[in-house]
Amino acid sequence: MTGLMELQRCGDAGGKTKAGTPCRSPLGLGENGLCMNHDPARKAAAHELHAAGGRASSLAARARRVALPGDVPKVPKTLDDAVRYFAWLTNAIVTGRLDARSGHEAAFALKGFQSAAEKRDLQAEITKLRAELAAARKATPTSRLGLARV
Ligand SMILES: [Zn+2]
The missing domain is CATH 1.10.287 (Helix Hairpins)
Incomplete structure (x- = not known):
């Protein structure tokens, strides 16, 4: 057995994915051994984190889209x-x-x-x-x- 197999995972504490399989995440486990996505006590925080991530990535995507050349003509009137x-x-x-x-x-x-x-x-x-x-x-x-x- 390797060290990776000995890692504690969310699924060991009962965390299940949407598909119903044990969650394999070893990251950010709480006192109860559950990851942020499956710990009921941290559900609101996880939601907030996902929303912030979504906002950040949509802002980044928008920044990429509006990265215009410096010589954009003025707004056309005629x-x-x-x-x-x-x-x-x-x-x-x-x-x-x-x-x-x-x-x-x-x-x-x-x-x-x-x-x-x-x-x-x-x-x-x-x-x-x-x-x-x-x-x-x-x-x-x-x-x-x-x-x-x-
Ligand atoms: Zn989990």
Whole structure:
């Protein structure tokens, strides 16, 4: 027998896995011989530890995801900005400065911006043309335009 076999394990004190087999963990055994996961007295602490671990790893994953290159263009406001942003994005992805996943999401968001900006700009143009038309109608009698008011 080796020293490893002589290690006290959680299962020796009755700790069972979800599958119902004796728990083999030799780590962090309490006074009762149970590991943190199977010691009823330490269940809340174990849960807290798992939650903290989950938070830490999700924060780390998020940090990896948002590790952006230093030359990210400013937030686009115009269609020209969007074109410049697309150009930057393409270059950042192909040169490996931005991961493909982030690049894909950014491109998707940019397409949404582009579509909204096009509608916004068209709406502004329509509003401007309507105002010009109204002013022209006021300045010129309808009879001279050869138009009948509807
Ligand atoms: Zn255990």
